[in-house]
Amino acid sequence: MPRRERPLDVGDSPLLGFAADLRAVREKAGSPPYRELGVVAHYSAATLSDAAGGRKLPRLAVTLAYVRACGGDVDGWEARWHALAAELSAAEEPGDGDAGSPYVGLAAFQPEDSARFFGRERLVEEVRARLADHRFVGVLGVSGAGKSSLLRAGLLPGLRAVLFTPGARPMRELARVLDEHPPGAELVVVVDQFEEVFTLCRDESERARFIDALLAEAESDVGERRVVVGIRADFYHRCAAHTGLARALAEAQVAVGPMSSDELPQAIIKPAVQAGCTVEGPLLAKIVADATGQAGMLPLVSHALLETWRRRRGNALTVAGYEASGGIHGAIAQTAEQVYTALDPGGQRRARQILLRLITLGEGNEDTRRRVPCCELDDDPDTAAVLDGLAHARLVVLDKDSVEIAHETLIRSWPRLRDWLAEDRADIRVHRGLTEATAAWEAVRRDPGALYRGVRLAVTGDWAKRHDADMTVPERSFLHSSTRAEELDQALRQRRNRQLRWLTTALSVLLVVAVAVTVVAVRQRQDAVSEGLVSTSRQLAAEAETLAGKDVARAMRASLEAYQSYPTVEARSEVLSLASRRDYQALLPSPTDVRTKPAFTPDGHLLAAPGAPGRVDLWDVAEHTRRGELTGSFGQVLVVAVSVDGTLVAAGTEDGEVLIWRLADRSLVARGAASTSPVRELRFSPDGRVVAVADADATRLLDTLDARAVATPGAGAGSGSLAYSPDGTTLAFTDRGGVVLWDPRTATAVGALPSPEGLLSSVAFSPDGRTIATAGAGRSVRLWDVATRQRVADLEHVDSVAQVEFDPTGGRLFSVDIGGTVAVWDLARRARVGQLLRNKNHGVGAAVVSPDGRFIAGSSKSGFLLWDRTRVPFIGHVDTVSGVAFDPVGGNVVSSSADGSLLVWDRGTRAPLASVPGGGTSSLETRGPVVSPDGRWVLAGHGGKVVLRDAATLAEVGTVLDGHAMEKAVFSPDSRTLAIIVDTRTVRFLDVGTGRHRDRDLGEDGALDVNYSPDGRSLAVATTRGRVLVWDTGTGEEAVVAEDAHASTVVFSPDGTVLAATAYLDGAGRVVLWDAATHRRTGELTDPGGRFSFLAYSPDGRLIATFDHDDTVTLLDAATLTRWAVLSGHTGPVTDLAWSPDGTLASASRDLTVTPWTTDVQAALGELCRALVFDFHDGVPPPAACAGLNS
Known part of the structure; x- marks a missing residue:
């Protein structure tokens, strides 16, 4: 049963009376559960429950949605909401603006605010102490921890210091502040919002020079200059990519955590007392209880206090004023919503455009605010009015040259802004690219060479047709000029072609004479052309990457054009990725x-x-x-x-x-x-x-x-839906009470399946007729036993479910939610095993499965999407896919999961051939699978037990380890011996035939990885103390290849001539190569900030596959150790890789799938051309790149 609501003691409180009457509207409607109301109102159950909670005035939109869902008088409640809002405002606001406010709201404290900056005294002294001992200090904390206020109002006063934020041109900003002081003068350089060097500075060389310059200032022998940088914690890994910066931060850093229960009251009470105000005891207790120990809460507290001060009664800050403001968790959203709803429709559109411009989308981290120059915004009265309203509410900060969001907390705390950002991030990225390109065009005095062309222009042009109102006048001018330039270029090319044909005869006569003179010029021209082609190729590849989740056909065309222009790494990456893994086929x-x-x-x-x-x-x-x-x-x-x-x-x-x-x-x-x-x-x-x-x-x-x-x-x-049982004896159809079971033979109802959510959207019978699946607004798929009419399972969804469909085999269920995602469920395990769309751009409304289970067709805004089971990733695990391997003889794929389950897959049909169920407990200690070279055995470990199994049937052959941790295992090339790292300290050599073993103890050292040479005569070992060893498997003799390699993976090349290892050292990922015979180092690749977590050679030795625990796979050219391609398509981090004998690469991932990738570029090009001709009927011919391919 749903939990009873907290009783309301209305008294004379207009806010509580408002909430009580809202509850009465719901009771009159029959007291429907908030979960059911949420489906109708399009707000969460929690939001609707809070609206009737009496703690704060709900937003107008929420109030009206609540009333409308309950069948109440919407117009009457709208008038009542405005009356109550005015009453609360009149009762609580003194009407003297913000003059004399003891609190700064979302803004950071400034040096001039130091007298009212309380609660951080201990931390200020800690920073000063670190600064006394070190000349470079990092101040780290999450967004909202109070770093800027600490630096500005806590540290700066009393110091000879300069403070700045890096912005898009950090070197210029640094030079500006240092020019005001003579060289060598004692000075503390404070860099606030250091993360801007990553979010706003696009020039990697300038970024590196800036960091080097800061370090040089701190290390200089001339003068006593010290540097303090304030860094958002989620950018620390980006800082660690710079060796010098990582070392400096490791030596001296101060963490800015949440305020303690002793510090927070000081920050609340002392500014109020200083301003002649008092804070009610219950109010203080409530804020301290809500905020103490919580990271990133200070801007929320400060804004709530400012709003409470505006609603003070006399000089007292009250609980009533605090609740009317929305409190810690609602004040920012309430303020922003009030500003927004007060605007007319045109102003609301302008506010949305402005606010989205003020945000930089995160790349592996949270979205951040973006300082925008005023010249980027249109200079018109509507824009000025919206900016003034936002600035008056302290949501944005204006200065003479720029505008920015007051604090990133606004991005997290205002639901409407979060929704805008989530609607279509790809469109926002297109717009941001247009903004930056326009600025670059203006900077070079509108040089035509800076205009858009080709696919990039086409993509942006499509976006502009849907978002014309979002563009500024300069952006429209840039796009118009780009379009005009493209038309002129095309006309010029046509005219030149005509001239070329006319001149061909004459030129042929002069050609022999001219050749000797023009050789050098031609070569120079070729170099220039090559540079241009490389740039074009990379631009087209970037467009393909952007389009991959939105328009597969256009993405494939862009990738083909990119590769035709020049075979860059980026173009090759997109060709291989799209050929191997697409959203639909x-x-x-x-x-x-x-x-x-x-x-x-x-x-x-x-x-x-x-x-x-x-x-x-x-x-x-x-x-x-x-x-x-x-x-x-x-x-x-x-x-x-x-x-x-x-x-x-x-x-x-x-x-x-x-x-x-x-x-x-x-x-x-x-x-x-x-x-x-x-x-x-x-x-x-x-x-x-x-x-x-x-x-x-x-x-x-x-x-x-x-x-x-x-x-x-x-x-x-x-x-809304109906279904016949397979034998025709029962018709199930939905009504408002649930599902009616009706016997067509007797024309009578024979049963019912209740639905507390009201009208269901879908009902389906399983192929054997024993189970019924129902779905509706309740965000779950319910399974019912037909014989007993009892509910047997709920499959929880993240959104309301629009349709359910059984796989003809009965083993799987497909569900489509209202957001358009198609989920796949394993019915035996009652668990989700994957989904068929990476995003919701296509908005699938209904899906049907072919009788043989091979095809799934889904209706969408673009047409009917078709999935072919034989061409999608392997889907069947319910937990992270932790390992993958190929059977080198039979060709099957073997995969393991963190829950201990194992699956053997038919590589062609993607159907499981054998399985071992999981133990139900997810474990990071899952190891394997390891398949023997002769294809007979599979070894896998989970939960402290390692078992040898038959590779075809997965039948257990024997237990290899029990109660010991297996770090790694590998079969010898003849499949007779297993080398196993046991409990880190021991390498065990197990005779597979007899079960006898011998152990080799590493003493104080330990083993991280082992691998045999192709001939089986050597075993390479990576140790915990950083050494790389090679053992002779016959004599046991040990050779030390490297003492300080710090390798995590070590492997021989297929021909046995090279030993390769991955390592992480000094904040950088490394791949190191040695000559296997001489142990001489022959090559090294360093990736600052990256990590190479795995390494595997392709069977022909040309490529090395690795990954960095993100959702991509990196392929390196084994001869040059340069990047050859990056394969993308997974939606979760990659966990393992395996090569098949024919050169196919398989990757396992936390997204529950195993993806097979082709690494044959010509085959991939042919696949894309074939798909454009036969699979995507959009009326556009395939690009010229397909002309010479056999498709």
Whole structure:
């Protein structure tokens, strides 16, 4: 049962009276659960519950949504909300503005505020003490910890110091502040918001020079200069990528944590007393209880106190004023919402545009504020008015040259702003690129060379058509000039082609004479052309990466054009990534929207799908071509069904009509009007005599011969979905009470499945008829036992579920949520095993599964998306996929999960061939799988137990370890011996045939990794003390390759001539190569800030695969140790890699999938061209890059 609401002691409190009356509206509506209200109101249950909690005045939008969902008087409540808001404001605000306020709100304390800066005395002394002992000090803390205030109001007063923020041009800012002081003068250089060198400075060389300059100031022998940098904690890893900076920070840093229960009251009470105010005891206790020990809370506290001070009663800060402000967790959102809702629609659009400009999207870290020069904004009265309103509320800070958000807490705390940022981050990135390109164009005095061209112009042009109002006048001018330049370039190319043809004959006569003279010039020209081609290639590859999650066809074209322009690493990366892993495998065009639902024929060859009004399209699923149409004079088709024997096709329209065709000759055999409401669902009975129809008015059964109604089991009650049991004895349909089970033979209801969420959106029978799945607004899929009518499981979703569909095998369930994501569930384990879309740009509305389970078709805004099970990642684990390996003989894929489960996959069909269930407990100690070179055995460990299994069946052969940790294991090339790192200190050599073993103890050292040489005569060992060793497996003799390599992975090249290792040293990831015979170091790659966590050679030795625990795989050229490609497509960190003998690479990931990648560039180019010709029917011919490929 839902928890009872806290009783309200209304008394004479208008706020509590407002909340009590809101509750009365809900009670009058039958006291629906807040979870059900949330679906209708489009706000979370917690937000609606808080609205009636009486703690603060809810936002107007929330109030009206609450009332509307309960069927209340919306206009009356809107008037009442405004009256209460005015009453609270009049009662609590003294009307003298912010003059004399003891609190600064979202803004940081400044040096002039030092007299009212309390609570950080201990921390200020700690920074000063560190500064006395060290000339470079880092001050670190999360956003909202109070770093800026500490530096400005705590540290600066009393020091000879300068303070600045880096901005986009940090070297210029540093020079500006240092020019004011003679060289060598004693000075403390304070750099606040140091993270701007990463978020705003795009020039990596300037960034490096700036950091070097700061370090040089602190290390100089001339004068006594000291440096203090304030750094947001989530950028520490970026700082660690610079060796000198990492060393300086390691030597002296101060962490700015939350205020303690002793410090926070001082920060609240002392400024108030200083201003002649008092703080009520209950108010102090409430704020201290809410905020003590919580990271990043200080801006929330300060803003809430400022708003409470504005609502003070006399000189007293009261609980009532605090609650009216929204409190710590609601004050910022309430202030921002009040400013926003007070604007007219035009002003609201302008506010949205401005605020989004003031944010830099995070790359692996949180979004950050962005200081914007005033010249970037339009100079018009509307913009000025919005900025003034935001600045008056202290949400933004204005100075003479720039504007920025007062504090990043606003980004996290205002739901509307968070929603704007989440709506389409890709569009925001396109806009930000346009803004930066416009600024660069202006900086070079509108040089035409700085204009957009090609794919980048096309992408931005598409965005501009949808977001014209978001652009400034200079941005429109830049885009117009780019378009005009592109048109002129095209015309010039055409004219030059004509001239070239005319001149060809004359030039041929002079060619022999000119060759000797122009050789040098040609070479110089070639170099210049190559540089331009490289730049173009990289730009096109970046566009492909951006488009990959939005428009697969355009992304593939951009990647092909990039590679054709020049085979850069970036172009190669996009070609290989898109060839191996795409959001969907085909797009069948359709003029319809996401409301429609197609159907497969029983043989799985055809997909009958809603087309244009008056048409149902018949698509060949394998060839992705239209094979025919079912036509007539009727409206837009919303849903299609095919009879079980495949002879009939039924379609339901938005006008309530039902049409039935004979598929063999495409003839219309019946037509009738079920009602005037749009048809929501159609299902044929298993015997094909009846088609069941669901709409908003009723559930009806129509005769397939003439489309006349023969029964109305759900008369007077609208239905959203229906389904027949496989044997036809039960029809399940939804109504407002849940699901009705109806027997068509007796025309009687035989049972019901209740639904507390009200009308359900979908119902489906399992293929064996024993289980029913239901879904609706409750954010879960419910499974019911048909025989007992009991609910047996809930599959929890993150959003309300629109549709459920069983896999024909019965082992899996597919669900589509209202956001458009298709989730895949394992029914045996009642767990989610993956999803079919990386994002919600496509907005899938309905999905159907082919009878053989190979294809899934989903309706979307773009058309019908088609997934082919044989061409998607391996999906089947319910926990992090921790390991992957290939069977080198049979070709199957073996994967393990953090829960201890194992799966053997058919590489072609992606179907599991054998499995071992998990132990239910996720463990980072899962090891393996390790497959023997002869393909007979699989070794895997979980929870302290290591087991040897048959590689084909996964049947247990024997226990290798029990109660000991296995760090790593590897088979010898002849498959007879296992080398196992046991409990770090011991390497055990196990005879697989006899089970006998011998141990080699490393003493005080320990082992991290072991690997055999291809001939089995040597074993390479990476130790915990940083050494790399090679043991002779015959004599046991040990050779030391390196003493201080600090390797985590060590492996031989396939020909045995090279020993390679990965390491992390001095804040940088490293790959090191040695000559295996002489142990001489032959190569090294260093990646500052990166980590190479794994290393594996391709079978031919050309490539090295590695990863950095992000969602990409890096391929290195083994000969030069340069990046060859970066494979992207996973949505979670990569955990393991494996090569197959044919050169296919497989990667395991925390996103629950295993992805096979091709590393054959020509094959990948051919795949992309083939896909553009056969799989994506958008009317655009494939690019010229496909002309010479056999597709």
